[in-house]
Every structure is written in C-alpha cells, then in structure tokens.
Amino acid sequence: MLRIHFTGDDLAGVRFAPRPAPLQELHAALTTAVRPGPAPLLGAWRGRILRALPTAAGPLADLVPAGRPPVFLDVLGDTLAESLDRIRATRPGLVRAELERVYGPMPAPRWIRGLYAGEEASWRTVGRAQRAAYEAVLAPVWSVVQDLHRDAFARYALTAAEHGVAAALTALAPGSTLRDGVWEWPGAAARDVRLGGRGLVLLPSFHHPAGPLLQDLPGRPVVLTYPAGPGLPPVPDGAGDPAQPDEALAQTLGRTRAEALRLLAEPRTTTSLARALRVSNATASAHAAALRAAGLVTTRRTGRSVSHERTALGTLLVVPNGTTP
Known part of the structure; x- marks a missing residue:
C-alpha cells in the first residue's frame, strides 16, 4: 500500500499540473506498450505502437535495462523542447550515479558509456530518440491528451472547491483514504513517502493504467502521476470514426x-x-x-x-x- 504523509503545509500546497507533461506521458505510453497485460484490451494498441516506433527511438531501450529508468528522465516540462533541455541540464554526478544504479554490473553500450562521460554526441542521441518516439507515439494523440487533461483538471477543481482537497484526492484514487494526514492508496506498491513540507503535484496520465508513479527527489515537490481516463490509451482524432x-x-x-x-x-x-x-x-x-x-x-x-x-x-x-x- 502506498502511504503519503502530509503536513499542514503540504495539504495547502497540493497542486494539480495545469498542463500535461509530454515526456512523462511518453514514458508512461512506452512502459504500457512493453509491459505484459490483458491482450483483449491492449493487444492491438501495443502492436500498433511497437510497429510505429522508428529505429531512431531504439536507444531509449538502452536507458531502461531491466525496466529500471534513471530518475533524470523524469522531468516536468510544458513542451518537448523544454523537457529535453531539463534532462540535458541534469548534474553530471546524478547522471553517473543513476547509470551506475540501473546498469549495475551489466555491460553498457558504447553510447551509454559516452553519456556517463558527458559526451555531447551521446546527449544528442538521447534527444533524437525522445523526439522520434514522441512523433510516433504521442504526436498523433497529443490534442486528445490535452483535452482529457483539461477535463481531469476541471473535475479536480470542482471537487476541491465543493468538498475540499481531501475529497478531491480520494476521488482521483477510488478506494483510497486520507486520515490523520496520511493518504493510503490500496493496491499500489508498498511505500511510505513523507512530503515534509515540499508539497505534492498531481499529474494525470492517460497511457498508464497500472497504478501511480512517483517522482520523489530531494528538495523538490513530490510528483504523483496517476492513471486517469477510461482505462484505454487515447486514439487519434478520427481514428474512432463512428461509421466503423x-x-x-x-x-x-x-x-x-x-x-x-x-x-x-x-x-x-x-x-x-x-x-x-x-x-x-x-x-x-x-x-x-x-x-x-x-x-x-x-x-x-x-x-x-x-x-x-x-x-x-x-x-x-x-x-x-x-x-x-
């Protein structure tokens, strides 16, 4: 069970991301595409996404060996360019520490070793791969994601205004409870997160139906990405033609x-x-x-x-x- 511990300042500082974050949504989509799941619901979508990924996106798999992504990929930016700039601005020490964590004793590809050394060519590889994946996976549905995000934002705002922040939090996670400053989310991976005055940012995802994702970095607000929408990844406008x-x-x-x-x-x-x-x-x-x-x-x-x-x-x-x- 996930437990998030609030102080009074944290409850006052809960924020709902005003816009979707392109790279967070892209990573959620890619995670869903490669993770086994109920084929009747996601099988056709997974196949379409994996076929659409160009060769240029291949290096992204190298960044996530054994399904363990480095935390410097988790950035919130309103545009793809802003997100990529934030990744590039990661402190070299954090880049090295995270690559050591995710690779451990496993041998790393040449370009990953270049990233570890801070080589500009390797950083360009990251940027090309992210852009190629975004164009194939998210660009066709980005307007739909934006519409869904606005709907989620409005629902949260109305619930918070009418019933308070606690009711809004538990509404976005059915079955969860908020008691004595602890938000308990059953079914999520066991973890205790203490906000300690840093606050919480809520970010809905429309490509990750499997549960909450947390970004918990020292000195920053905790970002909770939660599954929203109908439970199925969005399709491009027109793809769901009512005639067919x-x-x-x-x-x-x-x-x-x-x-x-x-x-x-x-x-x-x-x-x-x-x-x-x-x-x-x-x-x-x-x-x-x-x-x-x-x-x-x-x-x-x-x-x-x-x-x-x-x-x-x-x-x-x-x-x-x-x-x-």
Missing part, C-alpha cells in the same frame, strides 16, 4: 467476442449467449471467461444457472460516445 466502431472492436477483441460483448448489454445465460452466437455452450463460456478476465463482463451464479452481463468498461468499448447500442 464495429470493425474497430472486432479487430481488438475478435469478431465473436465483440459480438458477445454487444449481446451482453442485458444479462444472458451461457445457453442463451451460445444460441445467439451460434456456438456451443463450452465455446460461449470460454468467450465469457476471456471477457471477464479483461474486466468487460461480470458473471453471476444463481443455483445451477450462470448469467453474464457487460460491465461499465465493456459498455464504454461498445458505446464509446454514450449512444444507444
């Missing part, structure tokens, strides 16, 4: 499971679902189990009868704009 929602869903889930999800707007027994899909009971049950594992369907047993129904997330996939299916 059925085809997009079928490509993501498979045609039979997409049809099952549409049929389960109301509860159906396994037998009823099998008849509607024109498959065997065993096949219908297997499809329902896969959708349930992805959080798209719930299953209830009453005596010998089993019924399945679409969840709110499943409805969001089938009816993305809230229209009648």
Whole structure:
C-alpha cells in the first residue's frame, strides 16, 4: 500500500499540473506498450505502437535495462523542447550515479558509456530518440491528451472547491483514504513517502493504467502521476470514426467476442449467449471467461444457472460516445 504523509503545509500546497507533461506521458505510453497485460484490451494498441516506433527511438531501450529508468528522465516540462533541455541540464554526478544504479554490473553500450562521460554526441542521441518516439507515439494523440487533461483538471477543481482537497484526492484514487494526514492508496506498491513540507503535484496520465508513479527527489515537490481516463490509451482524432466502431472492436477483441460483448448489454445465460452466437455452450463460456478476465463482463451464479452481463468498461468499448447500442 502506498502511504503519503502530509503536513499542514503540504495539504495547502497540493497542486494539480495545469498542463500535461509530454515526456512523462511518453514514458508512461512506452512502459504500457512493453509491459505484459490483458491482450483483449491492449493487444492491438501495443502492436500498433511497437510497429510505429522508428529505429531512431531504439536507444531509449538502452536507458531502461531491466525496466529500471534513471530518475533524470523524469522531468516536468510544458513542451518537448523544454523537457529535453531539463534532462540535458541534469548534474553530471546524478547522471553517473543513476547509470551506475540501473546498469549495475551489466555491460553498457558504447553510447551509454559516452553519456556517463558527458559526451555531447551521446546527449544528442538521447534527444533524437525522445523526439522520434514522441512523433510516433504521442504526436498523433497529443490534442486528445490535452483535452482529457483539461477535463481531469476541471473535475479536480470542482471537487476541491465543493468538498475540499481531501475529497478531491480520494476521488482521483477510488478506494483510497486520507486520515490523520496520511493518504493510503490500496493496491499500489508498498511505500511510505513523507512530503515534509515540499508539497505534492498531481499529474494525470492517460497511457498508464497500472497504478501511480512517483517522482520523489530531494528538495523538490513530490510528483504523483496517476492513471486517469477510461482505462484505454487515447486514439487519434478520427481514428474512432463512428461509421466503423464495429470493425474497430472486432479487430481488438475478435469478431465473436465483440459480438458477445454487444449481446451482453442485458444479462444472458451461457445457453442463451451460445444460441445467439451460434456456438456451443463450452465455446460461449470460454468467450465469457476471456471477457471477464479483461474486466468487460461480470458473471453471476444463481443455483445451477450462470448469467453474464457487460460491465461499465465493456459498455464504454461498445458505446464509446454514450449512444444507444
């Protein structure tokens, strides 16, 4: 469980980032793309992102051996250029310490050794890789991310204004509590963070559904990046053309499971679902189990009868704009 300890000054100093941070969102997207997860939800998106990454972005993998990124990559900047400038301004001692931490006894590529030595050519490699990844992954959806961020900002501001900061904090992390100056976030990695008067910056991410990320550097406000949005990475404007929602869903889930999800707007027994899909009971049950594992369907047993129904997330996939299916 994550526990964040506030002082009175910290509660007064809670801030919501007014704009999304391009590099933080890019790193969240890349982390989600390479981390195993529920294929029915993210498989097609992961495949598309990984295919889109150009060769020039390859050095980013060298910076994260064994999934352990150096902290100097965590910067908040309103633009990509500003973020890259902040990375380049990292103290040489911190760069060396972090590269030693993430690589340990492992051999490092030549350009990483150049980064350790402060060579300008290696820093240019970092910049090229970040820009190439941004153009492939984030640039097509950046306007969508900005819109989602504005919505999250407005929700937080309204909740804080009407109910107070404590209510706003717990609203952005369902299931969390704030008692006696300690914000407890169940399900997150076990960690105690003491703000000690430094304050807290809240940054929503729309590409990282797996839980909170923390930037806790001495002498700076702690930055908490939390999962926001519907739980699925955004797509470019126009990619979700309402004329083709059925085809997009079928490509993501498979045609039979997409049809099952549409049929389960109301509860159906396994037998009823099998008849509607024109498959065997065993096949219908297997499809329902896969959708349930992805959080798209719930299953209830009453005596010998089993019924399945679409969840709110499943409805969001089938009816993305809230229209009648």
